[in-house]
Amino acid sequence: MTEKAPAKRVIIEPVTRVEGHGKVSIYLDAKNEVQQARLHIVEFRGFERFIQGRPYWEVPVLVQRLCGICPVSHHLAAAKAMDIIAGVDKLTPTAEKMRRLMHYGQMFQSHSLHFFHLVSPDLLFGFDADPAIRNVIGVARKFPNLAVQGVMMRKYGQEIIKVTAGKKIHGTGAIPGGINKNLSVAERDALLKDYNQMLEWARGALKIARDYTVEHLQTLAPFGSFDSNHLSLIRDGGAMDLYHGNLRAITADGTKIFDQVNYQKYYDYIAEEVKNWSYMKFPFIRSIGPENGWYRVGPLARINTADFIDTPEAEAARKEFMAVTNGKPNNITMAYHWARMIETLHSIEKIGELLHDPDLQGKDLVVKGKRREEAVGLIEAPRGTLFHHYRVNKDDQVVMANLIVSTTNNNTPMNLAVQKVARDHISGKARITEGLLNHIEVAIRAYDPCLSCATHAMGRMPLEVELFDADGKMIESRRK
Amino acid sequence: MTVAKQANTLVIGFGNPGRCDDGLGPALAERLSGMNLPGVTVDSDYQLTVEDAHTVASHAVTIFADADVSGPEPFRFTPVEPGSVSGFSSHSVEPPEVVALAECLFGARVHAYALGIRGYNFNSFGEQLSKKATNNMEAALEFLVGAIRNSSFDRAVSNGRK
Numbered sequence: 001m002t003e004k005a006p007a008k009r010v011i012i013e014p015v016t017r018v019e020g021h022g023k024v025s026i027y028l029d030a031k032n033e034v035q036q037a038r039l040h041i042v043e044f045r046g047f048e049r050f051i052q053g054r055p056y057w058e059v060p061v062l063v064q065r066l067c068g069i070c071p072v073s074h075h076l077a078a079a080k081a082m083d084i085i086a087g088v089d090k091l092t093p094t095a096e097k098m099r100r101l102m103h104y105g106q107m108f109q110s111h112s113l114h115f116f117h118l119v120s121p122d123l124l125f126g127f128d129a130d131p132a133i134r135n136v137i138g139v140a141r142k143f144p145n146l147a148v149q150g151v152m153m154r155k156y157g158q159e160i161i162k163v164t165a166g167k168k169i170h171g172t173g174a175i176p177g178g179i180n181k182n183l184s185v186a187e188r189d190a191l192l193k194d195y196n197q198m199l200e201w202a203r204g205a206l207k208i209a210r211d212y213t214v215e216h217l218q219t220l221a222p223f224g225s226f227d228s229n230h231l232s233l234i235r236d237g238g239a240m241d242l243y244h245g246n247l248r249a250i251t252a253d254g255t256k257i258f259d260q261v262n263y264q265k266y267y268d269y270i271a272e273e274v275k276n277w278s279y280m281k282f283p284f285i286r287s288i289g290p291e292n293g294w295y296r297v298g299p300l301a302r303i304n305t306a307d308f309i310d311t312p313e314a315e316a317a318r319k320e321f322m323a324v325t326n327g328k329p330n331n332i333t334m335a336y337h338w339a340r341m342i343e344t345l346h347s348i349e350k351i352g353e354l355l356h357d358p359d360l361q362g363k364d365l366v367v368k369g370k371r372r373e374e375a376v377g378l379i380e381a382p383r384g385t386l387f388h389h390y391r392v393n394k395d396d397q398v399v400m401a402n403l404i405v406s407t408t409n410n411n412t413p414m415n416l417a418v419q420k421v422a423r424d425h426i427s428g429k430a431r432i433t434e435g436l437l438n439h440i441e442v443a444i445r446a447y448d449p450c451l452s453c454a455t456h457a458m459g460r461m462p463l464e465v466e467l468f469d470a471d472g473k474m475i476e477s478r479r480k
Numbered sequence: 481m482t483v484a485k486q487a488n489t490l491v492i493g494f495g496n497p498g499r500c501d502d503g504l505g506p507a508l509a510e511r512l513s514g515m516n517l518p519g520v521t522v523d524s525d526y527q528l529t530v531e532d533a534h535t536v537a538s539h540a541v542t543i544f545a546d547a548d549v550s551g552p553e554p555f556r557f558t559p560v561e562p563g564s565v566s567g568f569s570s571h572s573v574e575p576p577e578v579v580a581l582a583e584c585l586f587g588a589r590v591h592a593y594a595l596g597i598r599g600y601n602f603n604s605f606g607e608q609l610s611k612k613a614t615n616n617m618e619a620a621l622e623f624l625v626g627a628i629r630n631s632s633f634d635r636a637v638s639n640g641r642k
Binding site: 066 | 496526573581
């Protein structure tokens, strides 16, 4: 029997520059070797109950209260479920294309914000740089052109959301069975005015992400990386589709686990495990089991699962991306950023297609059908596959809701990334610097987690780092 | 890049209206918007984000109205200086960062103030403000409208309840 070494505990709380609240606990032994590292997420469980009793047509608006960052994704996932509840299997061309335009606008602004303002400080200044410089203001001072691009790309995406959803926050555009407005010619022309600039900036952002990854490949390849399964929606025929499709899951080497699965029966393929140390569930593929059935979602998974992308520039970029791993799935955690910028370019290409499509000025907006009682809505949100599952009674009230948000799907991978980086970069160090702790955050930020439902009011959410000895006594505390 | 100045005053009320008193900022924005005060732009959002810097840069004065977890009752009114709030989490940014970005990226000279309205209930779901928070919001609104009408924001800081 070996004697267990005393452990110290380092807590990073909350994780900065990720959405909402997160806490990282790192357990060190007497030799400062990492024994265990975990990402705890203070996720608000209870929103599903909040929805119960509300009429189904309110849900696409109501669920936007979940999140200040990706309300559009919740709006559309709920609307897709409520289409089915309303007995509608196929929308009018105008309704589907308006929703797609809204979704690509959301993808464009979300990815741009993440890359330019949350990730670029790490890439431009280095993971160990002085945190007083390594932030959005530091980028604005040293690389003002890049910072302006980030702001204006985000603003452009928000303008798309505003004209498709009715307003940029808590829009009402998508309703059960369709959409409540089309795109006016004036709105279209206003968006077209800045389109070429946005396309150019998206190309530039992709080049930055691609060049950085290729130039630093030796360092980045092992950073928080591990083999994993990947899951996403996929269109019939194998194209990437961020709005609609069927489920495809592949292994780390590209073998299909399941393909073209109708997501109305997702629960036959995906299960959720609860662990006593986290509020967030751990989804896994049923046929493999909880130990090895976890998977990644989001940009990296989507590029890996797709056979091709149906826009020319993004497809060329996908081929270059896949060539790095000889056509096999890319399991490099830091490659998320490159994949995210491929999707940004894809999104602006799709926005261009849609702005030139006269269906968006159509007048046929809503379809009606015969009421149903149960439905699932899925969408590829910026951070990954988003599941909304509802049951509605004969009085039109929601009686059951189950949501698996994108970040929940990435729960196990984020924990593994934290463990890997902690062991590779923190183990054995006599002193744990802010730069070392930032390595942990860099790995988490690659997933762009959205730990929403947090209040943000003044006086909250400092960053606290606490070090405990083996007896649980705090021996060091840091607050940003 | 520089931005042309538009209206005189921008009021951004921010917070999550689905989290009870966290919705104080948007609630104030809604009330103020209904008054249609000349020269005043009213915006409402879940949280501040980087593109707010562009809007702030185009206004002479900006008021950030938010719920305050532990400030004085019924509200506090303080100037906002540009700065980096490293450590405050998330995709959202804080008023000092928005001001810094407006100045740094868009060459604006920004006059900004934070109106922190004291709230009490932040830990449950619901779209109702607590009664005490509602009263604080009404007091803050009356104060703000007076300051806007008199264009006396600096005096309002020195005379305001802190």
